[in-house]
Amino acid sequence: MTRHIACLSFDFDAWSGLTARGLTTPTPVSRGEFCAVAVPRILKLLERHAIPSTFFIPGIVIETYPELTRQIHDAGHEVGNHGWTHFPPSTLDPADEERDLLRSSDLIETITGRRPTGYRSASFDLSPVTAQLLEKHGFLYESSMMGHDHSPYYIRIGDKVDPKERLVFGRESDLVELPVSWNLDDFPHFEFLRTPQQLMPGLQWAGGVLENWVDDFRYMHQTEQWGALIFTFHPYVIGRGHRMIMLEKLINALEGMGAIWQTMEATALEFKGRSRR
């Protein structure tokens, strides 16, 4: 059966991604706080189009905005684990990473009544042990890797990576990867970011980004019987006026091509069902 799925995922990071980069003064904090304005706008748009979506929220942001987190859950959306802080797992030691992972799942469970089954790492940057930890703690899926553009796959554990040697593949796990990419993420296209280490210009014309995103869905539609395209948005990025208008244009265009809207969890389960493992 032909099914072309689109997952709209929202990383509700608020200021946590900025403060983790050392931007702790009032303006960057307020920039992240704009999330509290944007999330209700996004929930209204999703409700208007009856789209179930997935929100990944760091623990420290859930602690700051428990009411908004509850509203997201009450509106029927999935809440996934996005770590405790927004420091990428690749920068944490394994014991801290495991503690943060569990602490975050515990907090989500107290708010939604359900442990999250999905995980996305801060800055799409897993540590060498993240997949093992997710497997150990019974997660269904992960969404930070880029090994395909619109087909989920099973994550390998234990790859041997040495820049001077051939890659030695590890074993295939039961953990589903719902792959992402920077080109399907609003952040690098739209955010102007200056830190002591980098300058990211962002601020692109939304119409051009929209055309790219529609064509990525069109390509999946043309080349696959079944596929799932994963979009990553950040409320304080996509929630600005002209980008909200663009997001609705994207929804309308994908609906015109028969998009099936699903949560990430539903999509991972469907992939597992199709691959009969």
Ligand SMILES: [Zn+2]
């Ligand atoms: Zn994030």
